[in-house]
Amino acid sequence: MALNVHQLHIFYTVAERGSFSAAAQTLHMTQPAVTMQVQALEERFGTKLLNRTTKRLELTEAGLRLLPQARKAVELMRDTDLMMVQYIEELKGRLQFAASLTIGEYVLPRLIGPFLRKFPDISVDMKVMNTTEIIDAVAHQGLDFGIIEAPCDVPGFDAQPVMDDELLLIAPANHPFASRDQVTLEEAIREPMVLREKGSGTRQIMGDELQRHGVTENELRVVSEFGSTGAVKSAVEAGLGLSLLSVWTIKHELALGLLKPVSIAGVNFRRQFFSVRLQSSLLPMPAVALLNELRELSHE
Structure with missing residues (x-):
């Protein structure tokens, strides 16, 4: 009997998700169907791959040996998708994903247009959420993937850089x-600051880089915090204080001369946006195409 790659994918998903029910939800299958496919794989190899206890699943010695090979098979299928999407012109389907606030409101609307013109039979359903909500939606609500503003170290998720960004x-x-084109860090931190709320990706990148230069957030003159980038920009325009925002979010204001970007000598607020998905999932071809297109468009 030939080895069934689909069964390897199911086994890998069960092992990564830790239960048949969680794997069934991820794979959009019934739990009995998942169990049956794993049992069929065990019959093929003539050995148990998983020990089923009342509390949790545990890999047997055979399962531990098979897991890296199953992972390679899943990765090969993903790589094949990425390769083939370059040759397929007529992609179709509904693409459901989520993006964090800065990306969803300011970045993707500019970049999705060229993608949809290239693939007119794809429709896009994009939700704007914070990172925590995105992780939950991808894990439990059937979204294909998410795009977030910082690396993701959540177990069971894979994060890949997809776009470059810089805070100014x-x-x-x-x-x-x-x-002026440049100021010192000492000059900058003496100014009143209007910032995004704590917990936002923008605030995290700012805090991490300042800390690298020996500056804590307590040393900043924070006069206001806002939960949206639009509110921060309006406050800066009104003279309430300075701020640090993604270069993607201020293109309109820069073109109108309402805001002026100023570099801080020796300080670099560059970062990357990341796509996140369940390690056990395979992205549909429209998702592979979109992420590939975003990588190309954002570097033009």
Whole structure:
């Protein structure tokens, strides 16, 4: 009997998710169907792969040996998808995914248009959520993937860089900094600051980089915090303070001359956006195509 790659994928999903029920939800299968496929794989090899206890599943010695090979098979299928999408012009289907606030409101609307013109038979359903909500939605609500603003180290998830980004110090057009291309870190932290809320990807990147330079957030003159980038920009324009925002979010204001970006000498707020998916899932071809297109468009 030939080895069934689909059964390997199911076994890998069960092992990664830790239960037949969780694997069934991930694979959009019934739990009995998942159990039957794993049993068929065990019959093929003539050995138990999983010990089923009342509390949890445990891999047998045979299962532990098979798991890395199953992982390679799943990865090979993903790589094959990525290769073949370059040759398939007529992709169809509904693509469901989520993006964090900055990406969903300011980045993707500019980039999805060219993708949909290239693949007119694909429809996009994008939800805007915070990172925690995205992880939950991908794990439990059937979304294909998410795009977030920081690396993801959640067990069972795979994160891959998909786009580059940079935070810039921004000042209103009438601020003394607006006539300068660069300021020192000491000058910057003396200014009143208007920031995104704690827990946002933007705030995390800012805090991590400042800490690398020996500056804690307690040393900043934070006069206001807002839960949206639009509110932060409006506050900066009104002269409430300076801020650090993604270069993607301020293109319109820069073009109108409402805001001025200023670099901070020796400080680099570059980061990457990441696509996240369950390790045990296979992305549909439209998702592979979109992520590949975003990588290309964002570097043009």
